[in-house]
Amino acid sequence: MPELNGLGVSPGRAAGPVLHLASPPSLPSPAAVLSAAEERDAVRRAVAIVAAELTRRADAAADPTAAEVLRAQVLMATDEMLADAAFAAIDAGAPAPHALAAVLAEHRAAFEAAGGYLAERVTDLDDLRDRLVAACLGLPMPGVPSPGHPFILAARDLAPADTAGLDPAVVLGLVTAEGGPTSHTAILARTLGIPAVVRCGGIADIPDMSVLSIDGAAGVVVVGVGEDEAAAVNEAEALVRTARASSTGPGRTADGHPVALLANIGSARDLTGDVEGVGLFRTELLYLDHADPPSEQEQVAAYTAVFSALPGRKVVVRTLDAGADKPLPFLRQAPEPNPALGVRGLRVARRDPGVLATQLAAIATAAAACEAEVWVMAPMVATAAEAAEFTAACRAHGLPAAGVMIEVPAAALRAGAILRDADFLSLGTNDLSQYTFAADRMCGDLAELLDPWQPALISLIAACAAAGLEAGKPVGVCGESAADPGFALVLAGLGISSLSMAPRSIPAVREALAAHTLEECRRIAKAALAADTPEAARRALQKTI
Template identity: 50%
Template sequence: MEYSGTGVGRGIAIGPVAWMSPPMPEPSAAPSLVTAERELERAQDAAAEVARELRRRAGTVDGSGREVLEAQALMLEDPAVDSSVREHLARGVTAERAVFDAFAGYRALLMGMGGYLAERAADLADLSQRVIAVLTHSSPPGVPDPGHPFVLVANDLAPADTATLDLEQVLAVVTLEGGPTSHTAILAREKSLVAIVGADASGLVEGATVIVDAERGRILTDPTAEDVAAATARQEALVAEAAAPITAGRLADGTPMPLLANLGSPDGAAEAVRLGAEGVGLFRTEFLFLDAEAAPTVEAQRDAYERLLAAFPGRKVVVRVLDAGADKPLAFLGGAHEENPALGLRGIRALRRAEPVLRDQLDALAGAAARSSAKVEVMAPMIATVEEADWFAAVARESGLPVAGVMIEVPAAALLARRMLGVVDFASIGTNDLTQYTMAADRLLGGVAELQDPWHPAVLRLVREVGEAGAALGKPVGICGEAAADPLLAVVLVGLGATSLSMSPSALAGVRAQLARVTAAQAREIAAAALDADDAATARRAARAAADAFLG
C-alpha cells in the first residue's frame, strides 16, 4: 500500500514505524484543595522549569532550531499568559486546569488570526503539555525510543522535538498535519532529514517496515526486495552527490545559474559558504526585531549586517527589509487587531506607516555595505502596486543603496511585473506567499496543504509572467521561496525565466547536481510540460516524465 504527502527535499529512508506518544489527557476541572496563591506558585515554577529546559535545548542546536526554542521559552514568560492563568485560578481550579484553559484560549485566538500567529498556536499546545507534565510529575509526550533506528510518525511535531531529534535514530519523519512551510518542514530541511508532511498516513502500523521517499512524496508499506534494493541505490547516489566537489551553479550547456542561500541570521553564514552558497538571495532581518519592545538602534543593526557581509566578500547579498506587521505584531510598528492579518498591514504597508523604522534599517545596511566588498542589494516584501515599488526604490537610493528590488509575493505584482521592473533593479519571487495568495490557502494550515503547492500551474504561470518581464527588460529575476530547494521544480523555475535560485543551504548540493544535467532548452521544455497541467500533482508528474525522457 502507498500513502502520499508533501515531501521535504529528495531523501529516501527505509525503516520500521514508531508512532509519537499520544497527547496527555485533559486535566480535571475539579476544585483545587489548596489556595489560589499556592496553585499560582506551582504554575509559575513549572513554567520556569520548562523555559529553562527549552533554553538548555536551544544551546545544543543552531539556526532556526535555536531561534524557535528561544521563542518558545519567551512565550512562557509572557505576562499576558501569566495574567490569564491567574484569571482561571480565580475560579478555584487547579494549576493544571488553569494552565490548560489559559493556553487553550490563546491557541484558539491565534488560530483564528491565521498566518504567523497560527503557527505559534501549535507551539502553545506543546508548551501547555510540557507545563502540565511538570505539574503532574509525568513525562510529556515526546519522541519514542524503541531501541533501534526508526521512522517517526506523528500527528505533528513540536519544535522542541524536531530541533533536537537524534539523527542516528530517526531515519525519517512523517506527519499527518503541516505543510511545506511548517516548523517541521523548515527544521527537517535544515537538518537534511527525510520528511513528508501533511500525509494521509493514519493507517501506518507500529513496527511495520516502510520506505519514505521525500522526492516523490510517498510512503510505501510492505516493500518488496526489489523496492528496498532500488531505495538503497538511491540512498547511495545521494551520498555520492553530497560528497561531490562544490562548483558554481550552471546548466549542462554552461549557462550560469547562481545558487544562493536563504538565511535568517548571520550565524548561518559560515555553514552556507561551506555548503557552496555563491552568495545570499534572501537575508531575513526579522531576527533583529521580533520580541523587541522598541526597534533596534542603527548601530546594533549595522553590527549584525557587518557580520553577515564579512562571510561573503565580493559576492551578492540580498537583504530583505523587515517583513512584519499585523501577523507578526511589533509594538513599535503600531497597528490595531485585524480579523485577517495575512491580508492586512504587513510588509511594506506596515513600514510605510512607520517610515523612521525603515529609514533606520536602510541607513544601517548602507553603513555596513560601505565597509564591505560584498555586493549588497536590498528588497521590499509584500509589494502589490507599482507605486509602492517606486516609493521603496527611491527611499533605498536616498539612503545610499543603489540596487533596490521587490519581492513578488502577491499575484498583482506578478501580473504587473513589467511595470514593476521598470522602476526597480530586480525582482525576487517568494514562492511561499505567492502560492498562498494565488490559491487562497493559508500556508500554515494542514487542512489546505494540498492547495499550498508551488507546483500548481496557476503559480507557475505567474512565475513565467515575471520571468518573461525580466528577460524583456534585462532585469534579474531570482527565486527565494522554498520551491527552489526542490531539484526538479528548480529546473522548471529556470525554464520559466529564473536567473538565480536561493534556498536553505542544505538543499544546494541536490539542486546543483540536478541543474548540471539539463540544458536551458531542456529546462524550458520541462517547464512547458508542467504548465500544460490542470493541477499540482499532474504538473509534477508531467515535469518528471519530461525530465526522464531527457535524462533516462
C-alpha cells in the same frame, strides 16, 4: 501495499520502522484549590522547569534555526502576561495545571483566528501547554522515542523542542498528520536534510514498528514494505547523499549557462561554506523576540555578521516582513479580519515609516563597512508606485541595488512596470501560490493548489522572467519551489537567473542543472507551460528528459 498521501516538504527517501511521538499528559479531574498561594507557586515552578529545559535544548541544538525557535518558546513561557492570566484563573478556583491549560487554550484560539504566521505557531503553544502541565503534575516531559535503532518518527505534529535535537542518523524521516510547507517541522526537516511528509492523515492509524518507506518530494508513504526493500531504499539514498556531499561550485547548465544558487538564511549562523551568496536574508528574526524595536546599532551588528562572512558575494536582504500575521508588540497594530490580506510587509511603513528608515540606515552602514554585494528588497509589494517609492528610499540611504519580492498576482502581472524603477525581482512562490489560488498555505485540504507545478503559477513566473529579460534585469526565485531539482530546470528554462533555497538543497539542484543544457531546460519549461495540470507538467518533464 497500502499507500498514504500527504504533502512532501523535505525531499529525499527513507525506510524503516515507524514510532509515534509519546502522548501528551492528560489533565486529571480538577481538585478543589485549598491554597491559592501554593497553586501560584506551582505555576512559577513549572515555568522555571520548562524554561530551563527549553534553554538547555536551545543551547545544545546544532541547528541555529531550531535554537531560535526554542528561545522564542522560552519567551512565551516566561511572559508575565501568561503567569498573570494563570494566577487570575487560580483565584477563580482552578488548580495550577488546569489554569495553565485554560490560558494557553485561549492563546491558541487567538493564534488560529489570526491566521498566517500565528496559525503556524499553534503547535508551539500546544507543546508549551503539555510541558507546563507535565511539570505541574510531576510527570516526564513528552518527547521523541529513543529505541536505540534508526526509525521514522510519526506524530500529529512536531514542536520545536521535539525537532531541535533530532539526529538524522537515527531519525530517518518525519511523517505528521498536520503541519504545512512553512511550518517549523517542514523548515527544520529541510535544514537537517531529513525527508518529511506532512498532512498525511492516515499516519495516526499505523501501528508502531510497522515498516514504512517515505518519499519527501512526492509526499508518498508506503506501509508494510519488506526489510530488503527498506534496506535498498536507504542504501540508494545514502549513495545519493554521498555524491551530493562532494558537489561544489557555482550553478550552471551543462553548456555553461549560469544560474546562481543562493541560500535562504535567518542569521549568520545559518551560513555554510559552499554558497554563491544569499538570496533571502530574513531580517524579521531579529525583530520577533523584541518587545521594543531593535536599535539601529543592534541591527548593524546583525547585518555585519552576515555581510562580513560573504566578501565579494551577493546578499539579498529582505526588509522587515511582519505585520498582522506576524505581530510585533511595538507596531501596536489593531486586530484585522483577514491578516493575510492586511497590513504586512512593506505596508507596515505606511503606518510606521520610521521602522523601515531605521532598517535601511542600518543596512547601509553595515554594507559600507563590508565587501559583500548587498541588495535590498521589499516584501508584499503590489503596485509599481510602491516599488518606485521603496527603491527611492533605498537610494536615498545609499543602497544602489533595490528590488521587490513578487508575492502578489497584481505585481506579477505588472512586472514590466515595476522593473522601470526596481533593479531586480525575487519571486516568493509560497505566497504567490497562496494569493493566486486563494488557498491558505496551512490548509491541508487545499495542498494540491499550492503545488508549484500548477500551470497558473508557472505562467505568472514566466511573465516575470520575460519582463526581466526585456528590461535586462535579473529575476530570481526564493520560494521553496527553487529547491525542487526538477522544477529548477523549468525555472532555468523560463529565464530565471538565480534560485535561493535552504543550503542543504543546493547540491541536488546543482546536479540537476549540470545534467541539462539551457536548450533542454527551455524545452522542459515550454512543455510545463503547455500542461493543463500539475501532474501533466511533471509527466512532461519526464518525457522531455
